[in-house]
Amino acid sequence: MDGNVYLVLENGTSFAGQPIGYWEEGGSIGELVFTTGMTGYLETLTDPSYAGQIILQTFPLIGNYGIISPDFEGECLAKGYVVRELCDAPSNFRSEGDLDGFLKEHRIPGICGVDTRAVTKVLREEGTMNASLCLSVPENLTDIRAYRICGAVEQASAKEIKEYPGTGPHVVLVDYGAKQNIIRCLSKRTCRVTVVPHNTPAEDILDMNPDGVMLSNGPGDPEENTFEIAQIRKMIGKVPVFGICLGHQLTALAMGGRTVKLKYGHHGANQPVTDGKNTWISSQNHNYAVLSDSLRHSAREIFRNANDGSCEGLEYPGLQCFTVQFHPEACGGPHDTEFLFDRFLAMMQPDE
Secondary structure (H helix, E strand, C coil): CCCCCCECCCCCCEEEEEEEEECCCCCCCEEEEEECCCCCCHHHHHHHHHEEEEECCCCCCCCCCCCHHHHCCCCCCCCCEEECCCCCCCCCCCCCCCCCHHHCCCEEEEEEEECCCHHHHCCCCCCCCCEECCCCCCCCHHHHHHHHCCCCHHHHHCCCCEEECCCCCCEEEECCCCCHHHHHHHHHHCEEEEEECCCHHHHHHCCCEEEECCCCCCCCCHHHHHHHHHHHHHHHHCCCEEEEEHEEEEEEHHCCEEEEEEEEEEEEEEEEEECCCCCCEEEEEEEEEEEEEHCCCCCCCEEEEECCCCCEEEEECCCCEEECCCECCCCCCCCCCCHHHHHHHHHHHCCC
């Protein structure tokens, strides 16, 4: 494709650039978010939590180590990709191809040559907004402004039960858009893992006699998932539960709490979280946060974001349940908080 293409924000701001990836006449509309990771673009692109979103990378050079399929976290569900400079000659002994080819294969439109710093400043000041990747700047922005992410968990979740063998505790992982590294972190601790779709009834999960239930990350507005919230409510207190990201938010809603949409969310591998004594660097990808005050009678906040003070983790005394907003299974990011999997293991093996 010759000539410029455009990134057009719902406030009317537009940025011209060169096309990369897969393009068709109608372009693409999505919720535009920026992510600050200096590495890990493969894990970002294949994180199902980005379903319905256009991803902007703040790091200026993307694609320099190519495409490495064993590093994928899941299915690529993004609506578009925005970078400052695309490396078209990757250098890595593990590389299987280039980023432009990956985007074409997965039918994802992209744009390069954009001043990503300028776009990020707009989002930081005005908040997350919808945007379009298009062949020309539209006069009418109604369709862009009307876009909403709906049904994202159904799109991102596994469609059938999957088994991963192990000799240790049996964990049922409820897949709302799970990253593959959650399974890796459990497997390397000898867990037997059963992955179930998002709409699996609580009764079916409990009938599997799990030693623990893991609630995964996933995309979209947590309040949309009313069935999933009701199933979590049935399981709390009956089996040890560990929730991550969307799993954290859904558990809070199941326990009577509330969530709120953040101004521009947390996306990247450099978010500091603190327990009041220690601070860890974490990987995060979410636009919504739990309001911990809404659960002050049933939960205790165990982690807080050191930048904006938002809730990053909760435990529910007496119910063998704790959840975190960040990603302790981060791949392409810091491993500082992977010890939380050991805490989950200890909950499932109290006598050892």
